[in-house]
Amino acid sequence: MNRRDFVGLTGLGATALLLPGLPGFGAQRVDPSRLLEPGADTILKKRLADAALNAAKSAGASYADVRIGRSLNQYVFTREKQVQNIVSTESYGVGIRVLVNGCWGFASTSVVTEASLAATARLAADIAKADRLVMKEPVQLAPQQGYGEVSWRTPIQQSAFEVPVKQKADLLLAANAAALDAGASYINSALFQVNEQKYFASTDGSYIDQDVHRLWPTFNATAVDTKTGKFRSREALSAPVGLGYEYLTPSANEQVYGPQGTDTVGYKLRYDILADAALAGKQAKAKLGMRSVTPGKYDLVLDPGHLGLTIHESVGHPTELDRVLGYEANFAGTSFATLEWKAKNLPYGSPQVNIVADKLQPGAVGTVGYDDEGVKTKEWDIIRAGKLVDYQKIRDQAHIVGQKASDGCCYAQSWEDVQFQRMANISLRPGPAKMSPDEMISKVDKGIYIAGAGSFSIDQQRFNFQFGGQLFFAIEKGKITEPLEDVAYQANTQEFWGACQGSCDQSDYRLFGTFFDGKGQPAQVSSVSHGSATTRFNAVNVINTARKV
Amino acid sequence: MAILSQTEAQDILKKVIGFSTADECDATLNGSLEGNVRSARNSISTAGAVDNVSLAVTSYFGKRSGTATCNQFDDATLRRCVQRAEEIARLAPESPEYMPLLGPQTYQSSPLSFAASTAGITPDYRASQMAASMQYCDSKKLSSAGFLNDQAGFVAKRNSKGLEAYQRTTNLDFSITVRTLDGLGSGYAATDFTDIKNFDAARLTAVAASKASSSVGAKAIEPGKYTVILEPNALVSGSDASLLAALMRSFDARAADEGRSFLSKKGGGNRKGEKLFDERVTIYSDPTNAEVPDLTFSGDGRPQQRTTWIEKGVVKNLYSSRYWAQKSGIPDLPSPGGFIMEGGTQSTADLIKSTAKGILVTRLWYIRPVDPQTLLFTGLTRDGTFYIENGAIKFPVKNFRFNESPIIMLNNLEAIGRPVRLAGNLVPPLKIRDFTFTSLSDAV
Numbered sequence: 007m008n009r010r011d012f013v014g015l016t017g018l019g020a021t022a023l024l025l026p027g028l029p030g031f032g033a034q035r036v037d038p039s040r041l042l043e044p045g046a047d048t049i050l051k052k053r054l055a056d057a058a059l060n061a062a063k064s065a066g067a068s069y070a071d072v073r074i075g076r077s078l079n080q081y082v083f084t085r086e087k088q089v090q091n092i093v094s095t096e097s098y099g100v101g102i103r104v105l106v107n108g109c110w111g112f113a114s115t116s117v118v119t120e121a122s123l124a125a126t127a128r129l130a131a132d133i134a135k136a137d138r139l140v141m142k143e144p145v146q147l148a149p150q151q152g153y154g155e156v157s158w159r160t161p162i163q164q165s166a167f168e169v170p171v172k173q174k175a176d177l178l179l180a181a182n183a184a185a186l187d188a189g190a191s192y193i194n195s196a197l198f199q200v201n202e203q204k205y206f207a208s209t210d211g212s213y214i215d216q217d218v219h220r221l222w223p224t225f226n227a228t229a230v231d232t233k234t235g236k237f238r239s240r241e242a243l244s245a246p247v248g249l250g251y252e253y254l255t256p257s258a259n260e261q262v263y264g265p266q267g268t269d270t271v272g273y274k275l276r277y278d279i280l281a282d283a284a285l286a287g288k289q290a291k292a293k294l295g296m297r298s299v300t301p302g303k304y305d306l307v308l309d310p311g312h313l314g315l316t317i318h319e320s321v322g323h324p325t326e327l328d329r330v331l332g333y334e335a336n337f338a339g340t341s342f343a344t345l346e347w348k349a350k351n352l353p354y355g356s357p358q359v360n361i362v363a364d365k366l367q368p369g370a371v372g373t374v375g376y377d378d379e380g381v382k383t384k385e386w387d388i389i390r391a392g393k394l395v396d397y398q399k400i401r402d403q404a405h406i407v408g409q410k411a412s413d414g415c416c417y418a419q420s421w422e423d424v425q426f427q428r429m430a431n432i433s434l435r436p437g438p439a440k441m442s443p444d445e446m447i448s449k450v451d452k453g454i455y456i457a458g459a460g461s462f463s464i465d466q467q468r469f470n471f472q473f474g475g476q477l478f479f480a481i482e483k484g485k486i487t488e489p490l491e492d493v494a495y496q497a498n499t500q501e502f503w504g505a506c507q508g509s510c511d512q513s514d515y516r517l518f519g520t521f522f523d524g525k526g527q528p529a530q531v532s533s534v535s536h537g538s539a540t541t542r543f544n545a546v547n548v549i550n551t552a553r554k555v
Numbered sequence: 556m557a558i559l560s561q562t563e564a565q566d567i568l569k570k571v572i573g574f575s576t577a578d579e580c581d582a583t584l585n586g587s588l589e590g591n592v593r594s595a596r597n598s599i600s601t602a603g604a605v606d607n608v609s610l611a612v613t614s615y616f617g618k619r620s621g622t623a624t625c626n627q628f629d630d631a632t633l634r635r636c637v638q639r640a641e642e643i644a645r646l647a648p649e650s651p652e653y654m655p656l657l658g659p660q661t662y663q664s665s666p667l668s669f670a671a672s673t674a675g676i677t678p679d680y681r682a683s684q685m686a687a688s689m690q691y692c693d694s695k696k697l698s699s700a701g702f703l704n705d706q707a708g709f710v711a712k713r714n715s716k717g718l719e720a721y722q723r724t725t726n727l728d729f730s731i732t733v734r735t736l737d738g739l740g741s742g743y744a745a746t747d748f749t750d751i752k753n754f755d756a757a758r759l760t761a762v763a764a765s766k767a768s769s770s771v772g773a774k775a776i777e778p779g780k781y782t783v784i785l786e787p788n789a790l791v792s793g794s795d796a797s798l799l800a801a802l803m804r805s806f807d808a809r810a811a812d813e814g815r816s817f818l819s820k821k822g823g824g825n826r827k828g829e830k831l832f833d834e835r836v837t838i839y840s841d842p843t844n845a846e847v848p849d850l851t852f853s854g855d856g857r858p859q860q861r862t863t864w865i866e867k868g869v870v871k872n873l874y875s876s877r878y879w880a881q882k883s884g885i886p887d888l889p890s891p892g893g894f895i896m897e898g899g900t901q902s903t904a905d906l907i908k909s910t911a912k913g914i915l916v917t918r919l920w921y922i923r924p925v926d927p928q929t930l931l932f933t934g935l936t937r938d939g940t941f942y943i944e945n946g947a948i949k950f951p952v953k954n955f956r957f958n959e960s961p962i963i964m965l966n967n968l969e970a971i972g973r974p975v976r977l978a979g980n981l982v983p984p985l986k987i988r989d990f991t992f993t994s995l996s997d998a999v
Contacts, residue, residue, distance in 0.1 A: 094622075112603035134602070463956070465921065470998065472933050
């Protein structure tokens with residue numbers, strides 16, 4: 007299933023980023039019980055990996071890595087009172103990357119035998135040799151120690167795959183009922199469960215076994231007024247998370263109430279889908295009668311479930327070094343934050359802006375122990391007091407910026423795809439002083455509070471962007487006054503972050519995330535989270551998106 | 556083993572159906588061999604090959620169904636796969652939207668969907684095409700980033716009601732972005748083929764290079780409503796959302812009948828039969844079209860046939876699931892793989908000559924829905940945006956953000972050019988009046 011199929015099946019999708027990544031037509035679907043089978047053990051994987059590495063070296067590789075991958079996914083789709091589909095997929099195979107005379111070659115196969123892996127390694131070497139004549143910049147790999155035999159697992163309390171399918175379907179159906187009872191005309195809901203079993207081995211001497219889990223419950227509730235022909239939707243305020251099924255166990259401690267007058271609830275590491283669905287049904291219906299926004303300049307107060315997407319697009323992507331260098335020029339674009347731009351020490355934002363890259367953050371969907379070229383992950387600063395201080399890098403880029411090590415940002419969406427640079431969890435540090443969203447709003451004279459991620463678009467160098475949201479509320483003289491619709495804001499990245507007036511404190515901090523961040527050719531998706539607290543931006547241009555057809 | 560013949564594939568599927576003890580059984584076999592080369596900074600960045608085959612089996616007991624798969628094809632594995640599907644089917648809830656499997660179908664022949672030339676592509680071929688592209692840019696002192704991807708594949712279906720289908724496909728996609736070394740100019744070109752006999756990466760690179768050189772020194776002009784000439788790359792895309800593809804994906808009958816589509820009618824029902832677009836707009840699909848051959852069967856086994864979606868501006872058909880078609884008594888039409896928009900004989904150059912004042916748009920980017928009620932989308936121009944005056948390009952302009960709906964766009968139609976193949980569709984360049992640009996972008 008690709009993203010388009012997913013959107014078609016579920017009616018969801020406005021907050022999913024970019025591109026497809028799940029298995030397509032005729033995908034390898036399996037029965038749910040098989041998802042609990044352990045798969046090949048590490049002894050067998052090591053033997054297979056060594057067969058590939060030895061074949062690669064014999065074929066002339068100066069470096070090689072092998073990824074034996076088993077991806078397990080289960081998706082439960084429902085609409086209104088019925089289960090639409092329960093899809094269990096399994097994908098098992100091996101991707102082999104080799105470096106021959108300074109050229110990369112990659113090949114993958116679903117036939118997992120020592121002979122097949124050796125042949126696939128030789129094919130990868132042949133591809134590298136074919137490209138040697140047109141290679142101008144030989145690859146330089148940052149040195150990487152071998153870790154020997156190590157392992158890592160997402161710290162989950164309960165694997166979603168161990169929960170009976172009926173229990174999961176019943177939960178979604180209960181959420182649907184809650185939304186319908188509260189005023190929705192229709193609702194589509196879905197539960198995504200992902201388990202990546204990844205075994206990595208390289209000629210550096212690493213044999214890394216990882217067990218990665220992710221979960222995403224979501225829905226889209228729609229209210230229809232048949233008399234006027236108007237329809238409005240409100241999507242779930244959940245986030246994709248690097249957690250187990252415990253995410254779906256509500257906890258009052260993990261709820262964050264929105265500002266007075268908004269009737270919104272945000273969620274940290276536990277999510278109450280029933281409460282959120284009921285609220286969504288009510289709010290979708292209320293959207294049918296809201297006032298259309300008057301365009302102009304407003305101070306924006308953005309909740310973390312909204313701001314995460316803005317961070318993703320305007321900071322996460324432009325600070326990926328491959329974009330800065332031009333490797334994405336044909337597809338996802340380049341970046342305004344070039345090496346020359348950074349050398350001038352130009353401000354990225356106001357001094358209140360401190361942004362961190364983090365592959366270790368608990369609960370985040372981009373969190374792993376090691377990346378897909380055998381680098382142990384870490385946390386590091388990207389923007390400090392409004393100044394860009396570093397990029398996100400992988401092994402073959404570090405030397406370009408005078409560094410000697412990768413940041414551990416290499417990832418492939420499956421065994422059959424080549425690994426390349428992907429975004430770390432990129433988050434805005436919360437403000438140092440105690441401040442609630444209500445206190446922040448009390449100081450705004452004319453503004454708009456926005457909750458939840460909606461429409462999103464940014465140019466190929468990450469200057470000009472436009473974002474919508476799920477819920478919008480007018481702020482007048484320090485108070486929320488009424489809900490609004492047809493709101494989108496347009497800004498330039500540097501001006502926007504330069505207008506940042508500060509964030510609420512850690513108690514308001516929570517994660518936004520995506521399963522579908524697209525990049526690369528062939529296009530791949532990756533999962534990434536973005537944390538922040540509610541944050542204020544002054545004098546941002548708001549447009550009215552209402553049109554007549 | 557990725558490209559199985561019809562006999563090889565159906566032999567496996569016959570075994571699968573033979574192992575079934577369910578009321579109904581459906582099996583699909585799918586495989587492909589794929590190769591690619593990616594370049595940036597006038598050098599190869601990655602290159603790869605993928606070989607994969609999979610079998611999916613769906614079993615039915617009454618209104619209950621279950622699906623399992625495998626990717627090994629010995630008898631024991633196939634038998635286990637069928638048994639697993641049946642175990643899930645026995646445990647699954649009944650579906651109120653269950654539809655019996657289709658019986659034997661007649662599919663049109665589409666031999667042009669597969670070309671031996673494309674299936675025979677080697678790593679050396681890919682490298683040589685990319686080399687020619689990069690050498691052109693080297694000679695012009697320009698920097699390029701490109702992508703070449705080729706695929707040969709097959710899909711085979713069989714079910715216990717006697718349905719049988721098989722088709723092979725090939726495809727090659729190539730796209731190239733050329734930038735000036737100072738980063739102030741950028742141009743783009745893209746193409747795709749079923750048969751690579753006419754593919755020439757260097758020729759296409761020259762188009763992108765010309766745009767890159769010409770786009771240096773872009774001037775800022777005020778955003779607002781402009782007459783635009785949208786080249787085919789600005790209307791459809793193989794790598795991003797696109798205005799025309801988004802329009803065609805919104806022709807779902809159920810969404811329209813349920814009141815959550817621009818095709819919903821006030822008071823209930825849908826707008827099939829209404830004239831919603833300029834009368835020069837005719838869009839259809841045809842899997843046997845020689846220029847854009849496609850699969851002649853859908854994922855659930857329904858035949859894909861020539862279908863008119865918009866005729867002279869009137870909505871003629873909506874696609875739907877088999878369940879919704881039966882429930883609402885409408886034609887049982889699957890959604891198409893690609894579409895064909897009828898056009899005229901004018902080239903993009905001809906459209907420019909007939910334009911007093913306007914803007915030429917090479918490509919649109921990051922197109923996202925803003926309002927599903929009006930099918931409003933936002934996005935940006937990219938890789939070659941030029942001001943036209945008195946029938947000629949006068950100067951490059953800075954990129955714009957647009958907020959526009961393809962419904963409005965296809966009502967503000969000034970002229971339609973000659974269709975070309977892009978991303979498996981046939982799309983003409985369009986001249987549109989009052990296209991809404993809402994802000995400027997500094998991006999090059």
